[in-house]
Amino acid sequence: MDLKTIIQEFLQRPKDELGDRSTYIGASDLACERKGCLEKLIPSPKSFETLLRFKRGDLVESIVKEALDHNGIKHVCQLEAVHPQKPHLKAHLDFTFGNQTEMGVLECKSVSFIPEEPYDGWEKQLYYQMGILALNHRQKKIKGAVIALDLQTGDVSIFNGYKHSPLMFKELEASADRIWQALQNQNPDSLNTNKSPLCAYCHFRSDCPAFFVDDSKVVDLGPIQQDVNQYLDAKLMEKEGKSLSFQAKARIEQFLGEYTAGKAGETIIKVSARQKETLDFNAFKSAHPDLFEEFKKTTSYTVLSVS
Numbered sequence: 001m002d003l004k005t006i007i008q009e010f011l012q013r014p015k016d017e018l019g020d021r022s023t024y025i026g027a028s029d030l031a032c033e034r035k036g037c038l039e040k041l042i043p044s045p046k047s048f049e050t051l052l053r054f055k056r057g058d059l060v061e062s063i064v065k066e067a068l069d070h071n072g073i074k075h076v077c078q079l080e081a082v083h084p085q086k087p088h089l090k091a092h093l094d095f096t097f098g099n100q101t102e103m104g105v106l107e108c109k110s111v112s113f114i115p116e117e118p119y120d121g122w123e124k125q126l127y128y129q130m131g132i133l134a135l136n137h138r139q140k141k142i143k144g145a146v147i148a149l150d151l152q153t154g155d156v157s158i159f160n161g162y163k164h165s166p167l168m169f170k171e172l173e174a175s176a177d178r179i180w181q182a183l184q185n186q187n188p189d190s191l192n193t194n195k196s197p198l199c200a201y202c203h204f205r206s207d208c209p210a211f212f213v214d215d216s217k218v219v220d221l222g223p224i225q226q227d228v229n230q231y232l233d234a235k236l237m238e239k240e241g242k243s244l245s246f247q248a249k250a251r252i253e254q255f256l257g258e259y260t261a262g263k264a265g266e267t268i269i270k271v272s273a274r275q276k277e278t279l280d281f282n283a284f285k286s287a288h289p290d291l292f293e294e295f296k297k298t299t300s301y302t303v304l305s306v307s
């Protein structure tokens with residue numbers, strides 16, 4: 001068994017605290033009703049990449065836990081909150097804090113970049129958690145926050161100030177009821193879809209009506225419009241940058257004339273002549289087709305063409 005397989009098998013172990021996820025509707029199932037239901041109906045093995053992503057989430061939780069313990073801040077980890085009337089609606093709260101009059105929920109997220117606004121799915125998760133907690137602690141005020149941590153860059157953001165909203169919870173409870181019902185009927189067709197950046201990791205996108213534009217095989221990039229805009233802006237800047245540096249280089253060389261070194265503030269610029277050898281591929285190919293076949297090297301890469 002190779003090391004990657006050993007790691008994969010280790011990461012695949014079910015988390016004890018979450019129990020059998022096919023027997024209840026949890027907060028993370030609400031991000032997209034269709035996906036939440038299909039993941040229970042057709043469980044599929046998670047890819048190595050997905051398992052590592054989950055592990056990063058665990059790491060964020062353990063960092064927060066160590067920090068809380070170190071500072072002597074009382075908390076409960078992975079509290080299971082169950083709907084008092086509907087035992088199949090449950091939430092596992094990363095961190096819960098409490099006193100005589102109020103309780104706070106903290107949801108941890110590991111991200112590869114910090115969004116300006118919390119994702120819709122994060123908020124749904126938090127409102128559902130606060131709602132179930134409120135049903136179990138009717139006399140207390142319930143509040144919540146999400147901490148997003150980028151383990152690579154060390155960026156951190158806390159989205160705070162959430163309060164239990166009976167109205168929001170009612171909607172989420174209805175959504176959880178719909179998923180539960182579809183699960184009993186083994187038919188997810190009537191469930192709502194929710195396009196989001198998380199569609200990138202969805203196993204059920206190949207036949208998801210929301211994932212494509214107008215019943216075609218063209219993917220709707222709406223959920224990552226920001227990335228598309230960023231790509232287009234960066235390409236434009238790259239093109240403009242190249243043209244600007246080309247023009248400025250010509251002006252610097254003209255100014256230097258026959259001299260080969262100049263200084264601008266602290267910057268020293270030197271001109272040197274270099275040579276590079278290139279091969280006329282077409283001429284070589286037609287003159288020595290056998291050699292061309294023998295020594296040619298093919299590399300693959302992807303191109304995004306924009307129209």
Ligand code: SF4
Pocket residue numbers: 032033034035193194195196198199202203204205208209210211
């Ligand atoms: S592709 Fe997106 S919208 Fe469709 S089921 Fe998956 S997560 Fe939901």
